[in-house]
Amino acid sequence: MGYTGGRSPAPTYHNLGDHTETLQVDFDPAVLSYRDLLEIFWRSHDPTRRAWSTQYKAAVFVATAEQERLAYESRELLAASLGKPVRTEILPAERFYRAEDYHQKYYLRADRVLAADFRAMFDGDEAAFVDSTSAARVNGYVAGDGTRAQLATEIDLLGLGEAGRSRLVSRVGDPAGGVGCSIL
Amino acid sequence: MAYAEPLPERRRDLPPIDMAAPATVETATFAFG
Numbered sequence: 454m455g456y457t458g459g460r461s462p463a464p465t466y467h468n469l470g471d472h473t474e475t476l477q478v479d480f481d482p483a484v485l486s487y488r489d490l491l492e493i494f495w496r497s498h499d500p501t502r503r504a505w506s507t508q509y510k511a512a513v514f515v516a517t518a519e520q521e522r523l524a525y526e527s528r529e530l531l532a533a534s535l536g537k538p539v540r541t542e543i544l545p546a547e548r549f550y551r552a553e554d555y556h557q558k559y560y561l562r563a564d565r566v567l568a569a570d571f572r573a574m575f576d577g578d579e580a581a582f583v584d585s586t587s588a589a590r591v592n593g594y595v596a597g598d599g600t601r602a603q604l605a606t607e608i609d610l611l612g613l614g615e616a617g618r619s620r621l622v623s624r625v626g627d628p629a630g631g632v633g634c635s636i637l
Numbered sequence: 638m639a640y641a642e643p644l645p646e647r648r649r650d651l652p653p654i655d656m657a658a659p660a661t662v663e664t665a666t667f668a669f670g
Contacts, residue, residue: 490665498669511670549645587652612652
């Protein structure tokens, strides 16, 4: 999670300036395509809604000509299928400022057992924790996405201790497990 | 004789899924409104 799109130097949550709250994700295109991510993005917000503010507007920040092409293409297809204007913006990616630690891996962080396991795993190295694929996966599961069958295929790869492992299994498939977007 | 300071607890190895992460990735950035 972080802030981008503006000109204000060193934005923070309480002093965002002209930046927008954003999610940045590193992905392996051999596993998941940018087109797939765009599909998730369009499904994860209301693209026809007028932006509340610069802080909370909807946008795709494109980093390459190919991302730009795919973003425009998918937006046009969506607008045609909805039959109304899509207000989500497509903008060039610029400097991304990481949000404060407490905004990162929000769902995982709120689970005391799992948070303790990850603290032990990363020994307080917040940057490594934020960049961790395992932390991203676990955060998604805790947020209510993913299935038990899916978890079973990768639980051994997540590096969890016994307590974290049991806790995660108990959270997945739990209707009260949470809401939200898995990739946050 | 002075005792040596205890070594800090050994940091666990990174999760296998992190070790297997590809060196080259793409970055995508989205704002959800």
